Amino acid sequence: MRLLKVDVFAEIRRDARIEGLSVRELARRHNVHRRTVRAALESAQPPARKAHVRSSPRLEPFVAAIDAMLTADLDAPRKQRHTATRILARLAEEHGATALSYSTVRDYVRVRRVEIEVEAGRRVNAFVPQGHAPGAEAEVDFGEVWVILAGVKTKCHLFVFRLSHSGKAIHRVYSTQGQEAFLEGHIDAFETIGGIPTRHIRYDNLTSAVTKVLFGRSRVENPRWVLFRSHYGFDSFYCEPGIKGAHEKGGVEGEVGRFRRNHLSPMPVTDSLAELNDRIRAWDQADDRRRIATRIRTVGADFTTEQPLLAPLPLERFDPGLSLTPRVDRSSLITVRMAKYSVPARLIGRQVRVSLRASELVVFDGRTIVARHARVVARGGESVDLDHYLDVLKLKPGALPGSTALAHARATGSFTAAHEAFWAAARKTDGDAVATRELIDVLLLHRSMDAADVIAGLQAAVTVGAVTADVVAVEARLHASQHPETPDKPSSSRDRVRFLSVEQQRAEPRVVSLTQRRLADPAAVIAGLPPDRRPIPSMAGYDELLHLPGLARGEELPAREETGS
Incomplete structure (x- = not known):
């Protein structure tokens, strides 16, 4: 299959969509092989890059001189204005x-003369x-729109998609x-209105869509x-x-x-753009009840009529993300x-x-998602996840107190007061x-357990004075068994967690570490600990193994016969 541009694939798909042409007819119209047509109908991604479109570099040094001649024609008699031939002769x-060729100058003068007359107010x-x-x-x-984002006045951008008939926006x-x-704005809009x-x-002529503006309506579009x-x-x-085209939309x-x-x-004042x-x-949704100008029907009523006439959405969702391959430092x-994001420490030195x-x-590491961050707005900002450094901190616990990751965790609230108390x-x-290593083990529990359960385990461990990661794990599992997940309590929620009251914690049986109890309170004595209500051990189960099945209890086993060699 020979190399093709994105435009050719788009035209093939458009003709098939609008005119319903066959594969043979599409191949004849676009002068390509039928295999190429089938490939274009199966996927919008062509196997070739878009060819580079060059401008007219020979004309550019003389554009100012041509514009000066056309501007002078505004005050000249109509029959004594410059023609393209005369302009070419003067330039030489x-x-x-x-x-320079005549066609190059002629095409530029045809468009530029009208623009200069409009700018001068000669044409209405x-x-x-x-x-x-x-x-x-x-x-x-x-x-443009300004937002008080996390307490900082921030310049943001408002994306607007508006249906021309109903005014639904x-x-x-x-x-x-x-x-x-x-x-991403297009995808969200298409999915909201349920069609295209x-x-x-x-x-x-946004740079996101257009890489070069040519004459008239012709544009060189971005391949993506x-x-x-x-x-x-x-x-x-x-x-x-410019301003000339504003009325067109x-x-x-x-x-x-x-x-x-x-x-x-x-x-608006907000903590995040998602909020x-x-x-x-x-x-x-509330704006659907408004009326535009003198219309009788509301926006929502007109959209109800318009929505069934939209084209259906494709089966697959387009990934709007810009694909990059930075290296982990x-x-x-x-x-x-210009912003920094953390990734798991095992990826240091690799490209992701x-x-x-x-x-x-x-x-992504291959096809596996290894990190997800909210996009950093400020230039030079950082988004650091403490979990990405736990494997390193396990070997270097002394680096935890002054680490940037811990400071970010405290600022975002993921390192809670329960962690501090523990x-x-x-x-x-x-x-x-030792305390820092125990804390790191507790933080590793967040990888496999719900945050609410881990925090409840931290509170229970501190309450009984048994501040070890093993006790936290036991208490977290106990809390998880007593508080099964419900639709009102998602498993991944770190912001909406439920805590046990102090009275509930004291009323429930807890794991007690005698050594740490004495260290925390030297005056504590054994008599002050909870009584041991476990049953006395019994050996009855082991006695059953001493008897063969079918023999009455107390009957002796038959003697083994000795045989000669």
């Missing part, structure tokens, strides 16, 4: 442009009201307007964006560059301002977009695959080194 005489752009068929078109745009706030946020516009979606469009089966419509331009004024003023986007989803950190998404970063009690009885 005055600027030594002997390598008229607006014609447009109608939009249900389920056919949509518009997308980004807008989907909004999301991201820390970036890069391609990963651009694609059948005709096209209108855009500005072409792959995304081909996967979801829709076409793009690009507006004219005026619906979403106005929607950005409306939503920002009504829901994001004053600046803010949850609130935005509720606002989007000696601090078990990777650097992605990273999926950088709009709101999170996922790290560590302090263990240091009091066993010393710093």
